[in-house]
Amino acid sequence: MSHDGAAAGSGWTRLLVVLACRAYRALLLTLVAIAAAPLVTGWGSYVVASDSMRPSISVGDVVLARPTAADHRVHVGRVYVFDDPTRPERLLVHRVVEKRDDGDYTTAGDANSVTDITPLKTSGIRAQAVLLVPYVGLPVHWARTRDRVPLLAWLALSIAAFLLAGMRLDSHGPSRPRRAKVAVATAVAVGAAAAGTSGAAGATFTDRTTNSGNEWTVGTWTQPYVGAVLTDRPFGLWLLDETGGTKYATDRSGNNRTGEYLGSLTLGAQGGLPNNPGTALDNTSGRVILGPQPVTAPSAYSVELWFRTTATTQSYLAGFEDDRDTGYSSFGADADRVVTMEASGRLTFGLWPKRSQTITTTRAFNDGAWHHLVVTSTANRSSTIYVDGVAxxxxxxxxxxxxxxxxxxxxxxxxxxxxxxxxxxxDNVAIYHSTLSASRVAAHWAAR
Structure with missing residues (x-):
């Protein structure tokens, strides 16, 4: 290749590199300006710190949110910034997915397999998300998580890009001293990172689990037991993870069959599933009514729940009745599909008014340990009691x-x-208007 040809090739390479660096510089400065400009009007800028809202929002994106007034009308389906109901010092950026009967709201991360456990009160809402700026918050996220390798790599590449962007498009003519260019590039890069943090101090975008003490990477996490239950399309799924003072039990099946707590019971007891964080219901003389409206009695069905007791009196675990609110009716009521525990601790199914064709376990289960109970019955009344995954x-x-x-x-x-x-x-009550197979019951037990 001739000297002139080599020079021409070098000139084209220089041109492309400088143009690419200038494009990167312009893009970075534009994104930083978009992320920082709303702060002048009092808006908030929040750096996303987890994947719980993928694919709509990713780690490193910046959410721009407009503060809400006390009389703000909450829009179901929109993304809000709010105080984490279980950890008030932390902010969440999740979607409002339901207005509850009690006036509170149910929230969820788009990527999560279940909704957030604790309901959101309107008083906890800080702002409504309006705009999204992609990627610009990544350096801030890396700095907060002390992920030094990508942070340093980004700084080095950005400084180099700003240096090259300041060069002339041709190789002729004077250029600024190298030291001045380094100082300018460094100042711009640091300024960009600082702008990304404005208004985001103490605000994180985190995924929710049933245990507020844990944070999970939602992109690779699903609650195992909940996932196994949802695979079988339950009629309703109530985790009973609500906090004390809550009146309603959220239906996690997606069928919107909100339950109601009635009578003497205490929420927030230790949960029964070791690998699925959550709380349980401590019952003395209370009940949970599963669904606000009556439903048609199923011919084939399954009842699933977890229980723990040391009681030595006959008691009612679950059943289907035409009465919703009464704790006791002296005149009788239509009631069947009932599973009870005998005073001996054995489990019985099939004993209800004017009917006594039953099946009863040989073993007692009032031993103070958590047990997984599934009762299935076909349309021809062929029934099975499963305990801890086994018939x-x-x-x-x-x-x-x-x-x-x-x-x-x-x-x-x-x-x-x-x-x-x-x-x-x-704990963890599920109802199916179908009969679970033995293999699926075992899969639910294995997912505990």
Missing amino acids: AVSGATSVVQNFPGYWRVGQGSIGLFHTPAFTGDL
Whole structure:
């Protein structure tokens, strides 16, 4: 290659490199300006720190949010910045997905398999997300997480890019001293990182789990037990993870069958699943009514829950009744599909008013340990009681009636055949209007 040809090739390379660096500089400065400009008007700028809102929002994006007034109308489906109900010192940026019957709101990360456990009160809302600036907050995120390798690499590349962007497009003519260029490039890079942090101090974008003491990388995490249950499309799933003073039990199945807590019970007890953080319900003479409206009685069904007790009195675990609110009805009520615990601690299914064709476990389970209970019944009344993932007893059970009613947990109201409320802890209730197979019951137990 001739000297002139080599010089021409070098000139084109120089031109492309300088133009690319100038484009990067312009893009970076534009994104930083967009992220920082709203702060002048009092808006907030929040650096995203997790993947709980993917794919719409990613780590390193900057969310620009407009502060909300006290009379702000919350829009279901929009993204908000709010105080974490379980850790007030932390901010969350999640989507409002439901307005609850009690006036509070249910929130969720788009990438999460379940909604946030604790309801959001309007008083906790700080701002409504309006704009999203991609990537510009990554250096801030790396600095906060002390991820030095990408941070230093970005700084080095940015300084080099700003230096090259300041060069002439041709190789002729004077240029600024190298030291001055380094100082200018460094100042711009540091200024860009500082601008990204404006208004974001103490604000993080974190994923939620059922345990506020843990933070998970949602991109690679799903709550194992919840995931296993949702695979089988439950009629309703109530984790019973609400905090004390809460009146309603959130339905995690996506079917919006909000439950209601009634009677004497305490929320926030230690949960029953070791690898699925959450809390449980401590029951004395209370109940959970699963769903606000009566539903058609299913011919084939499954009842699943976790329980723990040392009680030595007969008690009611779960069943289907036409009565919703009464704790006891002396005149009787339509009630069947009931699973009870005997005074001996054995489990019985099939015993309800005017019916006594039952199956009963040989083993007692009032030993103070957590147990996983699944009762299944087909349309021809072939029933099985599973305990801890294994079939404990099977057989034909009593005839059931066809009436509209409610699934109840913890206490029934079945007239002269009244069974006392279950005394002990209850957790993770799921109802299916279908019959779970033995393999799926075992899969749920394995996911605990």
